[in-house]
Amino acid sequence: xxxxxxxxxxxxxxxxxxxxxxxxxxxxxxxxxxxxxxxxxxxxxxxxxxxxxxxxxxxxxxxxxxxxxxxxxxxxxxxxxxxxxxxxxxxxxxxxxxxxxxxxxxxxxxxxxxxxxxxxxxxxxxxxxxxxxxxxxxxxxxxxxxxxxxxxxxxxxxxxxxxxxxx
Amino acid sequence: xxxxxxxxxxxxxxxxxxxxxxxxxxxxxxxxxxxxxxxxxxxxxxxxxxxxxxxxxxxxxxxxxxxxxxxxxxxxxxxxxxxxxxxxxxxxxxxxxxxxxxxxxxxxxxxxxxxxxxxxxxxxxxxxxxxxxxxxxxxxxxxxxxxxxxxxxxxxxxxxxxxxxxx
Amino acid sequence: xxxxxxxxxxxxxxxxxxxxxxxxxxxxxxxxxxxxxxxxxxxxxxxxxxxxxxxxxxxxxxxxxxxxxxxxxxxxxxxxxxxxxxxxxxxxxxxxxxxxxxxxxxxxxxxxxxxxxxxxxxxxxxxxxxxxxxxxxxxxxxxxxxxxxxxxxxxxxxxxxxxxxxx
Numbered sequence: 001x002x003x004x005x006x007x008x009x010x011x012x013x014x015x016x017x018x019x020x021x022x023x024x025x026x027x028x029x030x031x032x033x034x035x036x037x038x039x040x041x042x043x044x045x046x047x048x049x050x051x052x053x054x055x056x057x058x059x060x061x062x063x064x065x066x067x068x069x070x071x072x073x074x075x076x077x078x079x080x081x082x083x084x085x086x087x088x089x090x091x092x093x094x095x096x097x098x099x100x101x102x103x104x105x106x107x108x109x110x111x112x113x114x115x116x117x118x119x120x121x122x123x124x125x126x127x128x129x130x131x132x133x134x135x136x137x138x139x140x141x142x143x144x145x146x147x148x149x150x151x152x153x154x155x156x157x158x159x160x161x162x163x164x165x166x167x
Numbered sequence: 168x169x170x171x172x173x174x175x176x177x178x179x180x181x182x183x184x185x186x187x188x189x190x191x192x193x194x195x196x197x198x199x200x201x202x203x204x205x206x207x208x209x210x211x212x213x214x215x216x217x218x219x220x221x222x223x224x225x226x227x228x229x230x231x232x233x234x235x236x237x238x239x240x241x242x243x244x245x246x247x248x249x250x251x252x253x254x255x256x257x258x259x260x261x262x263x264x265x266x267x268x269x270x271x272x273x274x275x276x277x278x279x280x281x282x283x284x285x286x287x288x289x290x291x292x293x294x295x296x297x298x299x300x301x302x303x304x305x306x307x308x309x310x311x312x313x314x315x316x317x318x319x320x321x322x323x324x325x326x327x328x329x330x331x332x333x334x
Numbered sequence: 335x336x337x338x339x340x341x342x343x344x345x346x347x348x349x350x351x352x353x354x355x356x357x358x359x360x361x362x363x364x365x366x367x368x369x370x371x372x373x374x375x376x377x378x379x380x381x382x383x384x385x386x387x388x389x390x391x392x393x394x395x396x397x398x399x400x401x402x403x404x405x406x407x408x409x410x411x412x413x414x415x416x417x418x419x420x421x422x423x424x425x426x427x428x429x430x431x432x433x434x435x436x437x438x439x440x441x442x443x444x445x446x447x448x449x450x451x452x453x454x455x456x457x458x459x460x461x462x463x464x465x466x467x468x469x470x471x472x473x474x475x476x477x478x479x480x481x482x483x484x485x486x487x488x489x490x491x492x493x494x495x496x497x498x499x500x501x
Contacts, residue, residue: 001344001345003170003173006173006337006340006344007168009344010173010176014245017259018245020259021243021245021257021259021289024311025289025311045493045500046500069311069312070311071259071261071287071311071312073242073243073259073261075407076350076354076355076407076409078348078351092354092355092358092407094405096261096285096287116314118430120358120405120497121493121497122355122359122497142493142495142499144358144359144403144404144496145405145493146490146491147450147487147489147490147491148487148489149485149488150486150488151316151318151486152317152318152319152486153314153316154282154316154317156312156314157314158310158311158312159288159309159311159312163287163288163308163310163311165257165291166212166213166309170337170340173340174340177335177340177343181412183410184411184426185412187410188412188424188456191426191478192456192478236479237478238426238428238478238479240410240426240428241410242409242410263428263452265479265481283481318485319483319484319485319486320481320482320483321449321482321483321484322482324477324479324480324481325478326379326455326476326477326479328379328476329478330455330456330475330478331456331476332424332456332458332476333379333476
């Protein structure tokens, strides 16, 4: 192993972290900037598939309503360089979603706005090093499980800043 | 990127991990040792703000009762060196708290001791390299959400060791 | 700190991640391959103790039924080299378990198959560098808490692939 490999792993991790921050803060420009132009997605074993950085950001925006407050985490990266400019990566993921409104076009049917989803799985990604740095060129995940519940919630406080630091 | 930067990122992460271990194991001396003497906190968008390493540890101790069993995780660090001895860091956080007793002075009102809190957000930290190593010089977080529930719990087993290895 | 140390931390982390992927995907050969031949376990403060790579994988297989869908995460590693070929590591862990069937021989009594377990704690590991790379030579954890609940679940979808990428 070399310093160059450690740096590549670090830089690939950084773009993954920015991507996830974009998703949970619903910053779709940040999400788009993390993908190579011709990137493709196959989220949820291929149920949410599209091609193109702009299209992936658009797909996520369409299904992640403003009424949804989400926490997506990724960790335990197993990244392998397949050439000086390409890599693959497996990551554990977990997601928590609070639904706070009815959303008739949601992928989850019959929401009444009090539900909470907790899921887990593995991302299987590909990465491409461009002149501007490493980008995600392919992303998708296969779940371990996904559970939807209406727990006995006393309150769900959400913050419109969605984790952003105040100016 | 250089080896020196990778080492700085590693060392900054180590102090963050020690800090979090201090919080969940309620080892307030360990917590205090992670901060520079004049560090400041602005937890929960500034609701829990104070200045001074000793004062931050004291603030946490005041609100994290012995009857609370907590799990705070931080991951996905986006650390930037702003000089050879200063840095900023954004981290995803998630916290789970089990309340096991009424606590009239709790920040959460009307606790009956059966509640569970699950939250998520982003830390926005600053770090300072001192002769003794990197310290946290400023810490705070903005939540994505915070949910309090009384789920249908069959049991909550807690361990007085709070994760510490037996001697 | 040296490049060699950073590489060792990276390689030790990689074996931990493969181990956890083996556990959640119930790939017991992968689990076994992560341990040195004479490794020992003392899971759950010693309640699940055995010696030998094959025996540890067998122990986990015995109690992690096919009807259980699990998510084990480990993060915040505090790894220390104790010699060029030995190391210790503390990791935060969290686990989510969905039980989907009665299992009379389960460690959790009186399961009806609708339960969910959420726990947290710290792993205290030891590692050994062999000719084939770093292996786990000792592993165990002490919990912060473990909660069993029957939340008001609308559905639990599980995937038989358990996170594996489709061929």
